Amino acid sequence: MSSLVLVIHLMVCIALIVVVLLQRSEGGALGIGGGGGMMSGRGPANPLTRMTTILAAVFFATSMLLTILAGQPGVGGGGSLLDQLENTGGGSAPATGGEGGGLLDQLQPPGAPSEPAQ
DSSP states (O other), X not given: OHHHHHHHHHHHHHHHHHHHHHSOOSSXXXXXXOSOSTTOSSTTHHHHHHHHXXXXXXXXXXXXXXXXXXXXXXXXXXXXXXXXXXXXXXXXXXXXXXXXXXXXXXXXXXXXXXXOOO
C-alpha cells in the first residue's frame, strides 16, 4: 500500500513541478517573463492555476497518507528511531567515557571490533 502511495506521490511531484514551470511569469524582478508566445495571454492562466491547486491538494493528501502509513507498526517500521532504541535498552548507556553501548556501537555489524586498532 505504501509503495503505491509513494509512486502516486512522486508522479504528482513531477506534474506539480511541470505545471508551475509552465505558468507565465507576472513581472519578475529580472524582467525576463515578458514577450509573446504560446503563453502570452491570461487565458491559459485559469486552467494552469486550477491544475496547480488540484495537484497541490493531492500532494498534501498523499504526504499526510504517507506520514500515517509510516507510523503503522506493520507497514513502515513502527515508530521513531528513538522509540526503537528505548526498546532495545540503548537509552541507558553512559554519555561519556566508560564502556560502549552508545548509538554508534549499536549500529556496528555483528563481529566488528568494538575498539579501534591502535
